[in-house]
Amino acid sequence: MIYLYTLPGINFNYPDIKNILYSTYLRQNKIKYKFFDYTDYLLNNIFINKNFSEDIDTIKENIKNSNMDLLKANNSFIKAINNYLDKFGIIYTGRGFNYKYRITNISDFLKVGEKIEDFIDLFVIDQYNDGDIIFMNVSYGFQVPIAIALSKRIKKCNNNTRIIWGGNYITQINENCNELINKVKYLDAIIIFDYIKTFKDLIAYYQERKLELINVIRKNQPFIIRNNLVDDKNYYYLDYSDIDLSHYLSRDRILPVFLTYGCYYHKCNFCSHHYHFGGYLSINRKKMYENIFKMYKKNSFDSIILIDECVPPNILLEFAEFLLNKKIHTKWMVETRIKEEYLDKRNVFKLADSGCKFISFGIESYNKRILRLMNKGIDIKSIKKVLRNFFNSNIIVSSTFMIGYPKENIFNIYKTLNFIKKFKYIDVFGLNIFVLSRNSILYNELGFKSNNINLIYRFKNSRRNKIEKILNTFNNNSKIKKLNNIKNNLLNRCDYFYLERKNFSLNYKEVIK
Numbered sequence: 288m289i290y291l292y293t294l295p296g297i298n299f300n301y302p303d304i305k306n307i308l309y310s311t312y313l314r315q316n317k318i319k320y321k322f323f324d325y326t327d328y329l330l331n332n333i334f335i336n337k338n339f340s341e342d343i344d345t346i347k348e349n350i351k352n353s354n355m356d357l358l359k360a361n362n363s364f365i366k367a368i369n370n371y372l373d374k375f376g377i378i379y380t381g382r383g384f385n386y387k388y389r390i391t392n393i394s395d396f397l398k399v400g401e402k403i404e405d406f407i408d409l410f411v412i413d414q415y416n417d418g419d420i421i422f423m424n425v426s427y428g429f430q431v432p433i434a435i436a437l438s439k440r441i442k443k444c445n446n447n448t449r450i451i452w453g454g455n456y457i458t459q460i461n462e463n464c465n466e467l468i469n470k471v472k473y474l475d476a477i478i479i480f481d482y483i484k485t486f487k488d489l490i491a492y493y494q495e496r497k498l499e500l501i502n503v504i505r506k507n508q509p510f511i512i513r514n515n516l517v518d519d520k521n522y523y524y525l526d527y528s529d530i531d532l533s534h535y536l537s538r539d540r541i542l543p544v545f546l547t548y549g550c551y552y553h554k555c556n557f558c559s560h561h562y563h564f565g566g567y568l569s570i571n572r573k574k575m576y577e578n579i580f581k582m583y584k585k586n587s588f589d590s591i592i593l594i595d596e597c598v599p600p601n602i603l604l605e606f607a608e609f610l611l612n613k614k615i616h617t618k619w620m621v622e623t624r625i626k627e628e629y630l631d632k633r634n635v636f637k638l639a640d641s642g643c644k645f646i647s648f649g650i651e652s653y654n655k656r657i658l659r660l661m662n663k664g665i666d667i668k669s670i671k672k673v674l675r676n677f678f679n680s681n682i683i684v685s686s687t688f689m690i691g692y693p694k695e696n697i698f699n700i701y702k703t704l705n706f707i708k709k710f711k712y713i714d715v716f717g718l719n720i721f722v723l724s725r726n727s728i729l730y731n732e733l734g735f736k737s738n739n740i741n742l743i744y745r746f747k748n749s750r751r752n753k754i755e756k757i758l759n760t761f762n763n764n765s766k767i768k769k770l771n772n773i774k775n776n777l778l779n780r781c782d783y784f785y786l787e788r789k790n791f792s793l794n795y796k797e798v799i800k
Contacts, residue, residue: 289313289320289490290413290421292437294430295329296384300779301541302326302530304594305424305454305481311526312483318490322529325410331534333409334368341367350536350778357538357785358776364536365776375406381777384429391739393466400435407436417447420493422478422486425454428740438473449493453478453486458563459725459742461512464504477504480514480565483522514565523548523570526578532588536778538785539589544579546572546606550596552624556662556732557651557692559724559742560596572602576609583615591619591642592781597649600628607641618784620645625665629673632680639680645783646677647685653706654699657692662728671710678712683783683792687717691754693729695721700754704761707793714792715770715783718761720745720754766793 291306291313302324313320336344346367349360368379376399378385388399415421421441423434438450450473457464461479468474478485479502492498504510525544532540549564561567582588593606598621610617619642628634638646652658655667678684688707690700707716722743723730737744745751762771773791777783789795 288416288419289318290415290419291320291322292421292423293322293324293326294423294425294433294437295325296379296429296433297326297426298383298779299326299330299536300781301532301535301537301543301592302527303424303426304525304543304545305426306422307525307527307530308483308523309422309486310529311524312487312522314526314528315522315524321413323411324530327531327534328410330536332411334371339367339371341370343367343371347536351538353538353785357782358773361776361778361782364778372406375403377403377406381775381779383427384433386429386432390428390432391741393463393470393740396431396435396467396740397470399432400439403432404436404439407433407440410437412437412441412444415441415445415448417445418449418493419445420449420451420490422451422453425452425457428456428460428742430454430456431740435471435473438471442473449475451476451478451489453481455481455563456742458565459559460740461504463738463740465510468504468506475505478502479504479512480516480563482516482518482565484516484518514562516565518565518568520568520570521574523568524574524578527582527587537781540587541590541592541781542579542582542588543592543594544575545595546570546575546593546598546602547595551599552597552664554662554664554728555649555651556660556729557689557721557724557727559726559730562726564596569602572605579609580613580615583613583617589617590781590784591617593619593621595622598623600626600634604628604634604637607637607643610641611637616642618642618644620647620781620784622647622649624648625650625669625673627666627669629676630669632676635676635680635682639682643682645683645685645780647687647780648674650686651689652692652695652699653688653703654695657695657699657703660694661692671712674710674712678714683714683788684712685715685717685780686713689719689721690758691721691751693721697753697757700757704757708761708764708767711794713794714788715774716793718758720751720758 291310293303293306297303310322334343346363349355376387386399425434434452441448457477458479464477468477485502488498489503492500501511501513548570549567550561551567553561553567625648651663674684688703690703722745725742770793
């Protein structure tokens with residue numbers, strides 16, 4: 288039997304798709320498996336009234352009730368679950384779980400795993416047979432202690448199971464994985480890059496077929512790491528048979544979908560997100576579309592979130608055409624890039640007509656020189672026109688920015704901040720000070736090396752201190768502060784679907800007459 292465990296703490300609004308991708312492959316190939324989504328279990332079996340002093344059931348109902356104040360209900364939920372999680376040393380933020388314990392290395396992960404065993408004991412597990420294979424998707428660093436405690440519990444139940452970890456975070460720290468697998472005695476193998484081919488080969492290996500394993504780390508064994516394998520794109524398809532979207536904490540049922548795998552551009556010097564995908568794969572979308580249509584006919588979802596790293600314009604327009612042709616009435620959101628196709632209002636109108644309600648662009652800087660240093664590959668002259676086209680099509684416009692990029696001067700920083708604050712066609716935004724991301728092009732060019740388990744590195748110096756002061760002043764602007772307060776009470780960006788635009792948009796009242 289193959290067990291797929293989705294660990295809790297990432298997002299309460301809709302399911303994580305990594306194990307859905309694997310379960311789809313197993314089902315297609317008639318391989319027996321069981322699927323455990325611990326976010327679902329957490330929400331519906333642990334976060335219930337009998338475990339809480341607060342009326343958590345009513346709070347969850349208020350989040351789902353369109354007549355209630357969503358932000359207030361979210362805030363009540365966050366406070367209530369943190370009161371509950373406090374006894375386990377766990378803290379929930381909008382970005383997932385955190386711990387009251389300092390974690391800087393693999394040994395710290397082990398210590399925290401021991402400290403949260405009481406929390407993991409709350410989750411249901413199965414009765415395992417010898418040779419059963421258990422896969423855990425570890426997408427974020429905070430899930431490592433959870434995976435450690437859960438693996439220990441499973442091995443106590445049956446020491447002859449095979450426990451495998453994979454996921455985005457594990458791939459990003461692959462240089463630490465030899466130490467990880469040798470220190471976590473309950474762990475049998477680690478998958479790097481999460482190719483379906485690797486997953487398939489490892490299953491076959493444990494079923495006593497002789498294979499050369501690539502991108503698999505085992506205890507005290509030599510291994511080969513390669514991030515440019517050719518995978519079978521026909522396996523990149525999502526079948527949601529194991530999932531009930533109504534179990535998640537959202538105002539309606541949100542279907543996570545990808546149309547591409549990885550980032551089609553993947554050249555930004557500062558970004559490492561593309562790394563764990565092992566490149567870019569343009570999947571066969573026919574099955575994906577067929578399944579969306581089938582689910583729509585069965586009334587299985589209400590909204591769609593495209594979770595792609597970045598959807599190319601031609602594929603986004605193809606998706607819109609599909610929704611329009613099949614008369615699928617839904618709202619959806621996406622991340623993409625500033626491209627010339629969006630200068631054509633007809634294309635933007637098509638996206639709006641098909642149900643697009645929220646679009647996010649990674650702009651990063653409103654300065655031509657800095658964009659060039661970043662190798663961002665966008666035309667600064669197009670930024671305003673593209674954002675205006677979407678904003679005026681009644682699509683919520685989100686943009687992300689960073690300040691403090693290497694060789695960026697104070698003038699460049701203020702130019703970006705003034706653009707955010709004064710440009711009339713941005714509803715919401717994300718803004719951070721530059722950090723060096725592990726496995727980014729810039730990280731490799733600088734020859735930076737670290738033995739810790741961080742994915743980002745902040746360099747404390749007088750320049751950063753000055754930039755932090757600039758950012759604090761910016762965030763104290765009244766309308767910026769108002770928007771940040773709203774963002775702090777979102778469980779996910781898809782919550783914007785259910786808010787009145789005029790109540791959160793940075794410039795709505797100034798633009799709409």
